[in-house]
Amino acid sequence: MNRDHVDAQQAAFDAHHDDPGDLPVMRARFEYNGSPRFLLYAIKRLDLDHRHGFHLDVQLVTDELESGMETIRHRLDEGDTDLVDTDYISVARERAAGANIVAFHPYGRTVGGLVAPEDTAIEGLADLSGHRLGVTRRLDKNWILTRAACRKFHDFDPAETATLVEADSRDDLTRLIRGGEVDAGFQFWPLVPELTETGRFVEVLPVSDLVQRLAGTDDKLPIATFVTGDSYLDAHPEAVRGFAAAAQDAVDHLLTRDDIWDDISRRLLPDATVASAVTTGWREMVVTEWGAETIAGMRRLFDHLHAVAGADALGVETIPDGTFWLDP
Structure with missing residues (x-):
């Protein structure tokens, strides 16, 4: 890890961390080398959080510190963090173990x-x-x-x-x-x-x-989801809805505009020579929306993985009720 690069990325976000005023704050903690930071940066750069009625506060962390779901669960449960991303199987596993967390918006096929x-x-x-x-x-x-x-x-x-x-x-x-x-x-x-x-x-x-x-489907199924704590969702449902709307607007921009990727390349990528490959890969990876049919497909994929890999590999027997929140 190059600490200077992490600090430079954080500075790029901090340049857009203006005064939240009376808006509800959503504290996002994301890995400095994870692809969701591109979407979060677009939200901040385009002021989409304030346009949708909330203030997004982004802090970048190292994956050495944040790799365990236990850390994520405790941060969401105990109120230190309001927004993270992880795959939906991990959300199901931790919810089955008693974690008060919920997946509320798709991110993408982040494999x-x-x-x-x-x-x-x-x-x-x-x-x-x-x-x-x-x-x-x-x-x-x-x-x-x-x-x-x-x-x-x-x-x-x-x-x-x-x-x-x-x-x-x-x-x-x-x-x-x-x-x-x-x-x-x-x-x-x-x-x-x-x-x-x-x-x-x-x-x-x-x-x-x-x-x-x-x-067994042509539909692009999301693997990664945006996750919040039940307590934050109960206290600030409009902020959660606002993030879903802001994320959709940011995705639309990132899918169709190259100028913001030029900015991302300069500020968030350590090696500009991979920028084109990263842009193409992100556009192929991201999932723009979900609904009941998408969730049904995700459950089918889970059932198939469970049948061939077993609960020991997945870490959970079934997807618990309340794992997904489709209200937005």
């Missing part, structure tokens, strides 16, 4: 890709056995989806036939991949270009393809 050296012998799912595979942590959604796909399409479980190496953070995973300490690694999608654009590495398996194959 990653399996990255390997350009001379790798790994070409797809069938080639994973016998290799050292890097992940951020064992419950990483990329790993769960890959296990499920291998079991369904190739009748083996890589948890039994490959060696899993947990890196604990995305930065450490990149280090393991670059250092050859793993044969391949499941890296988060915004960080894939930092490896593949050098020409030394290739993405051999986009996990988004597995999402669609397992879901």
Whole structure:
């Protein structure tokens, strides 16, 4: 982690942290190398939070500190944070364990890709056995989806036939991949270009393809969601609705305008040479809306993962009532 780069990104947000006045404040805590920061920056830069009746306060954190769902749960439950993002399976897992958190808006198909050296012998799912595979942590959604796909399409479980190496953070995973300490690694999608654009590495398996194959639908299903605490939702439902509206406006802008991506490249990306790949990837990843049918598809995907990977891999037996809030 380059601390100067993190501070520079935070300064870009702070330049738009004007006086909230009488508006309800929504405190957002997001990883400095996660892609939601692009959307949050667009909201702040375009003043969409104030236009929709709330004040968004964004603080960037390191994934080493924020990688555990326990930390997220405690921050939301105890009132230290009002907004985070995570995959909906993690929301279901933590809600089943008693966390008072709720997913209220889709973010996108935030899965990653399996990255390997350009001379790798790994070409797809069938080639994973016998290799050292890097992940951020064992419950990483990329790993769960890959296990499920291998079991369904190739009748083996890589948890039994490959060696899993947990890196604990995305930065450490990149280090393991670059250092050859793993044969391949499941890296988060915004960080894939930092490896593949050098020409030394290739993405051999986009996990988004597995999402669609397992879901059996052409609809783009969100994996990541924006999450708040039940207590914040009860106290400030209009702010939550305001964020959903602001996020939709920001997505519309980011899908159709290149000028804001030029600004994002200058202020939020450590390497401008990957800006084009990041822009394209973000536009393909983001999900613009959801409804009852989308939630039904997400539940079908969960049921399929549960059937082939089991509750031990998912960390939860079923999606509890109240996991999703579609009121906006």
